[in-house]
Structure formats: structure tokens, C-alpha cells
Amino acid sequence: MTHRIAVIAGDGAGPEVVAEARKAVDALGLALEWHDLPWGTAHYQETGAMMPPDALDVVRGYDAVVLGAVGDPSVPDHVTLWGLLLPLRQRLDLWANVRPARLLDGVPSPLAARPEVDMLFVRENTEGEYSGVGGRAHAGLPLEVGLETSVFTRAGIRRVVEYAFTLAAKRRGLVTSATKSNASRYGYVLWDEVVDEVAAVHPDVRSERVLVDALAARMVRSPMSLDVVVASNLFGDVLTDIAAELQGGMGMAASASVAPGADTPGIFEPVHGSAPDIAGKGIANPFGAIWSAVLMLEHLGEQDAADRLMRAVEAVCREGIRTRDVGGSATTSEVGDAVAARV
Template identity: 55%
Template sequence: MTTHDIAVIPGDGIGLEVTPAALEVVRAAGRRHGFTCQFTEYDWSCERYKREGAMMPPDGIDRLRGHDAVFLGAVGAPGVPDHVSLWGLLIPIRRAFRQYVNLRPVRLFDGIESPVNAAIDLVVVRENTEGEYSEIGGRMNRGFPGEMAVQESVFTRAGVTRVLDYAFDLASRRRGYLTSATKSNGIVHTMPFWDELVEERAREHPGVRWDQEHIDALCAKLVLGPSRFDVIVGSNLFGDILSDLAAAVAGSIGIAPSANLNPEREFPSMFEPVHGSAPDIAGRGVANPIGAIWSAAMMLEHLGHPAAADEIVAAIAAVLAKGDVRTRDLGGTAGTDDFTRAVLTLITEGRTEG
């Protein structure tokens, strides 16, 4: 029997609640599909930062390096600035392990009410290690009238090309349509460079129809007509914004999963729900576990268990389609455990048809 060694970082807030739910679903899927997962938990979090002055220990990356994958619950807490929590844990992991693809599927499940009346089934491919989220820049003259802040964007040919190739290849295996997010009418250097590389890589993928949209117009079209989109590829900032917007259009950011992928598998990839730590509802047992459970399914697919991953997503879809178990963000009254038990029942009994 195959055994996978998974690093688990529950993190902060509702991460402590949805992570156990997702891992229990992984265990159930493993029993049905003939694999096991060994979980090693790390208490790296904002609470650790408050106690010890760091989100993770100095050798944290080395501790994670030998695992097959990393599962992250959430990062962030009141009293710890977001740039401290993110740059102290999440972003260093993404960059040390060359997780340059952030993959975020978006789907409107039967039984969920959307703010828009449309079928939604798309994937946002976000460049994950450079772009607008660079470390180059600084601040000068703090506290004085002439204070200034400079933040540099970094777009490299290698970095953009590899994420574009991933997105074009993904589109070729879906509906054959790719949309590139740009803003080359206003950002004079990096975005024209991005556009040129999109056109260049498109020639290597002749079977994929493609177009490009300025980010402002794309946001509007994603709300007004989301069903037209298949694969959307964007820079670090644009992909981040688009994926959260698309999740809200599909009913709730609580259902949104993500994968931080090293496609070459030279390093472990990391899987996490999109929703964040949600301190306003943490500890109440009402958090939606779908984003975490779906992220766990993406992890199993990456580890070579597509049938198990499909079964988990089918169980989520079946529970939502039935409609009697919904968390509060979806208009219901169910808690985290209620929804998790409903999914587990379908998987354990092999009843995952909606």
C-alpha cells in the first residue's frame, strides 16, 4: 500500500477547524482507494510568532523539504500584520519550493445560489513567485513629509514562460480556450512584455484559442458573463484578485480551493483553501470546510490518486445538490462537522452521485 508523507500546518483561525475535517476525508478516501497518508503537524502560526518572534523556525523549509506535500489551513490573526504572517510562512514556502503555479478551480455547484445567473466552470492560473509580489523596494524618510515607498515588479522571461506553458497545456486538456489578464494600456513595461510572451507561447499551442483582456474589463466580464471563461492566466497580483472574485461569483469564497504547484515535482507542492483565517468566526464551529476538503482532493490528484480526488469532489457536489446540509455562508445552518460528516458518509458508503 502506498503511503504519502504529508506536512500539515493548520495555522490560524478557522484553519484549526477545517484542516482536521479535510484530513479525515483524506483518510476515508485512502481506505477506499488503497493508500494511506502519514501526517506530521507543525504549529507554525501567528500564535507562534507572538510567542517566539517568528512564524516558523529557521530550519522550517528544511523540515518540509522531505515531505511529499504540504497542507496549509490558513494564515493570519489580529495583532500580527498581514505582511508579517504571509512573508514569514506562506510566501517563503512557495518560493523555496519553486511553486510557481497557483491553481484555483472555480465551479458553481448545483444547489448553490450565485449572485449571477450563469454556469461557471473555470480555472485561474496565477503566476506565484514573482511579478508584483517581489521583495525589491523599500521606504525612505519615514515619518517626514517627504516619506516615500517604492515597490518593484519583476517579470522574467523564464518565470512568465513557464506559467504560460502550464496554462496553455491545461486549456488544451479542458475546453481549449485561454484568456490572458493584462493591463498593457497603463503599465508600460511589464504588461507589454507579458503580452508578447503570451503571443509567443500561443504559437506553440495552436490547438488553443486565446484572447486577452485588460484586468478592469476582465473583472466586469467575470461578473457579467462568467460562463464564457475556461482558463484564465494572470500575473501574481491579477491572478490573486481574479480568483477571489471568481470564488465569490460562484457562491462563496469558503468553497474555493487552491494548489501551489511545483510542476516538475522537484520539491513538495502545497495545498490550501483560499478563504484565509476568518478570525471573526474562528472557534465557533461554523466555518465552511469545502475549500479545505477540495484542496485536499487536489493534493490527492497531484499525488497520483485521481479517482480518489474525483470521488471527494463528487461527494461535495452531491451534498450540495441535496441541499439539506449547508453552512451559513451558503444560506444554511450546518456547522463544519455537519458538512464534513455528510461528505464522509457518501465516501464511506460509496455513494457519490449527485
């Protein structure tokens, strides 16, 4: 079976790290077809849109999408984000954003005594605070107002919480729900109620609810007290950036946007952004992109290949072939070469 993979290399350092992820995956010898989709800021500057009108139909023709990063100083961030990534997530209904946070051997830690870090975040990916519901009125006047409405649905909460419990049952058996129901009386009270309902039918998995501010502190103070964290769109976005730093930095962070149980192609991307300040310098960290490829292979049912690639990443980190952001001196391509050779 040949897997057809769409590649949106994107902007800034995106094409550099995606190239290394492709190199590492190609070393596995799988039956893959890569198809480049030239979407992003350059496409916007040429056409006035981040991607073409038929983008959703195009993406549905593939088994998975590898995304580098989108964003450029020449275009406002909300234009690039709402012009490509968020529409793909929402209109393809990729409701689960899965982000592992594990500190690999050899990678320096920002925490004293280098505690173990091994968390998995399941972030609701299509509604919540990033639903895009709202607007602005009285533009340009002193009484201008901007309204941003969070949308929480019972069905949307339930499916992502159910998935978190399913994943926790395969790990250390603990789900921590990030909430703020003491201050947000509607959306997060509903969130808590649904988490309790799901927990009742998963007696083999322990569960707890923690206010998001206290949870952020606990991640730093006692990271191994956490296993699977389930969170809303906004809370998951913030907490996973903290988690990325705990695992060595943003360059190490991988993610998968998927619709478990559906045949919709997932989107697999490092979460470090386009990093235009280091683009073209050969110093961008490709581990996050390669780790995202591991998640892609798992999603495609290529578990053996995913395990081989992850072991290669672990070995290269342990041996010290790392970019300078994680304590090494290797270039982007040297890291990719090392991982491919280890595979």
C-alpha cells in the same frame, strides 16, 4: 506507497476546516501519514517568527502540505504573510497557483438566473507585483517614500503561460491572458509578447488577451465565456476573489501552489483566510479545504481518490448539507461528516 503530508493548520478557523479535510481524506482509505507542524501566529508570539529557521528543509521532507490559514489581528498582516506563506512559495519555487472556480449544484449564486460558472485560474506565484523588491526611505518624515518594484522575467512568464495552455487543452481549449499593457509599458508588454510566443506553438488552443479591468467585468457578465485564465501574481489574486464569490463565496474556494514537473511538495489551501471573527463557532465552511485536498490528491497521482472525494463534495452540496454562508444550516463538522460518509 505512503504519502507523507505536512499539516500547517494555522490560525483562526484554519484548524477547524483542516480537521474536516483530513476526515474526508481519511475516509478514502489511502496510505497517508499526517504530520502536524505548529507554525503560525502562536509560533510567532512564542519565538518571534512564523516558522522555524529550518522550515524549508522540513517541508521538503514531505510529499505535500495542507495549510489552513495564517493571520491574526494581533500581528500585522504583512508580518504573517511574509513570515510564512510567501517565503514558502518563493523559496520552494512553487510558481503556479491553480484555483478552480465552479458553481456546484445546490450552492446559491450571487448572479441573477444563476449562470453556469466553470473557470480555472493559473496565477504566477513567485514574482510580478509580489516579488518583495523595494523599500522605504526617509522613515517618519513628510517626504517618506515607499517603493514597490514589480519583477517580470521571460522565464517566469513563459512557464506559467505554458502550463495554462497545457491545462486548457484538456478543458474547453481557451486561454485568456489578463494584462494591463496599455498602462504598464514594460512588465505587461513583456507578458503579452511571451503569451503570443507560447500561443504560436499551441495552435490547438485558442487564446486572447483582455485588460484586467474589462476581464473583471466579463467574469460577472458572462462567466462561461472564460475557460482558463492566466494572470500575474496581483491580477490573479484579485480576479480569483471575484471568481470565489461567483462560485458561492470565499468558503468554497480551493487552491494549489505547485511546481509542475518538479518533485517539490505543493501547498494546498482554502483561500478564505483565517476568519478570526467566526473561529471556534463551528460555522466555518470546510468545502474550500476539502476541495483543496482534492487538488492535493490529483497532484499526488491519486486521481481515482480525488474523483471520489470531489463527487462526494458535489453530492453533499446538492443535498443541502451546507454551512450557512452557502444557504445551509449545517455546522463545520456536520459538513465534514457528510462528505466522509458519502465517500
